[in-house]
Amino acid sequence: MSKVPEWIVQHPAGKVKLAIADIDGVLRGKYVSIEKFEGVAENGFGFCDVVFGWDMNDAAYDNSVFTGWHTGYPDTLVQLDMATIRKIPWENGVPFVLGDCAIQENGAHFICPRQLLKKITAECYSSGFAPFFSQEFEWFNFEETPQTIEEKNFTNLKPLTPGMFGYSLLRSSYRNDFMEALFSQLAQFDVPLEGLHTETGPGVYEAAIAYAEIMDAADRAVLFKTAVKEIASKLGITATFMAKISESLPGCSGHVHQSLWNADKTINLFYDEQEPDHMSGLMRSYIAGQLKCLPEILPMVAPTVNSYKRLVEGAWAPTTLTWAVDNRTVALRSLPAGKKSCRLETRVVGSDTNPYLAMAACLAAGLYGIKNKLSLGQPPTKGSGYSEKQYGVLPANLGEATSIMKKSALAKELFGENFVAHFTATREWEWKQYAKAVTDWEKRRYFEII
CATH class of the missing domain: 3.10.20.70 (Glutamine synthetase, N-terminal domain)
Incomplete structure (x- = not known):
């Protein structure tokens, strides 16, 4: 049949x-x-x-x-x-x-990203856990077409709306046709949204995709980015998922939310009502695994040269290897409020990521912590995570991060030598393209005075 x-x-x-x-x-x-x-x-x-x-x-x-x-x-x-x-x-x-x-x-x-996530997911299920994930995205929207963007040489582009209007009902009503198209058509495309709103910045939107088992979640996230661009284009809008569009504006995140459930998917194993903070020992080991692995697998959640322009102090993105409960300045934000909603938010991830690789990285690192019974000895950050550098800082650029991952025995253990070799070669290529480019910044700085 x-x-x-x-x-x-x-x-x-x-x-x-x-x-x-x-x-x-x-x-x-x-x-x-x-x-x-x-x-x-x-x-x-x-x-x-x-x-x-x-x-x-x-x-x-x-x-x-x-x-x-x-x-x-x-x-x-x-x-x-x-x-x-x-x-x-x-x-x-x-x-x-x-x-x-x-x-x-x-x-x-x-080296196929979706196959890699399948492999990590199978390991998770074989360990008795059902992984539930979701990714949320921030992105800029411009009243431009690909042709006008080229004609303007990617400068002086007209944002969908001017000004810094985070969570603005006024700004979301301005192009309500776009908001309505996103919400309704994405739902029809089996990419349901939990929420959609304006973020701080001219023409910036943020969307949270509904939680699902990890493969469905990753498929939805990959399809979301392409779908948004296609829906936008029908309305004379161009959407970009660059991690950092301007040094004077906040970057765009792609935070990954995650939790592990029991095999029949009825109990959230990250939640423990007996603990003062409601975080189970399993969740603590999962967080410890990510803190351990993140510096060695960072290109999987920060894959472009531009990714690292977002990961700067005071710009709503993390720079240090830190965790805390409901703190938006740390790398790992624990949200243990309820039995069903208890989850971890990995805030390092940018909107420019490949969702299959970002979720594979988060899950593999967390499972590493559980498998090796890592203890979350590092205390939660109090106050700003930007100043708490004693536990380590994230690599500063794609070249540095790729070099670390390429040499990492831990990365090869998590993802296999073939994948690590190919993926880091692609990131080395990306860094090389950047290194030989002459930028507008260089011209403005050196052209006349040097």
Whole structure:
């Protein structure tokens, strides 16, 4: 019997949209006919492995062992996950399906972000825990098109609204058509939101995606970023998920919320009503694991050069290896209020992350703490986390962070040598592109006076 639902076979569009996430979390894909889809739904399809051999601007890596000119960029087998089928409401209900690299001898699955998260998730379930996650995003919106942005050379762009209007009902009503489109169409796309509001900054929105088991949560987060951009474009708006758009404005976060439940998903194992702060021993070990691992896996939650422009003091993003209960200046914010809502918020994560890798990093680090029975000996931060540097600070830039991860035995233990080698090579490439670029800052500083 065909794996393809009858409604897809009968869909008047006559096509299906397929996608796979690359190392940066960018969705790469294609449309296929219904006839073609009936075959690939069962057997998968070949997709050029260059999607793991080039950067987000389609420039081929010169340091990739897995694929490159030396391999001829062959196809890799992509297996579709039929559980991810949904309709695209802003494309007249065209069917959409996510996939990932099938397990094969060529080893593509070792570097596929979605496959990596599957691997970490399986380890979690085998340990008796059900992981529930969610990601929230902040992003800037501009009344621009790709063409006008290019014409303006990415300068003097018109924000959707002016001024600093965090949580503003006034500003959210200004482009209520956009707010309404996001809330309703994302829900129809099976990316339900718990909340949507303006954040501080011109044209900044923040959305919290509904909690779900980790694979669903990651799929939703990946689809959210692309969906927001597509919905925005229909209304003459361009959305950006850069971590830091301007040195004078706050950065954009992609905080990951997480909790572990028992195997039948009825009890939140992070909550202990007998403890004064309601944090269980399991949650404490999970937090200890993240504090231990974060410095060695930071590129997975801060993957771009721009990520580190956000991680500066006094800009609503953490800079130190700290934790506390309900404190927005620390790296790890514990929220143990209730039996169902008790969770950890990892605040290092920016909006520019690949959700599959960010969630894999958070979960693997937390499980490391549980597996190794790490004790949360570090006391919670009182007051500002920016000044509490005695427990360590985060690496200052992508080059430094990548060098640490590349040499880390811990990173290789968590994610495997093949993934670490490929991923750090891609981050080295990203750093090299930045290092050779001449910036506007350099011209303004040196052009006349030096």
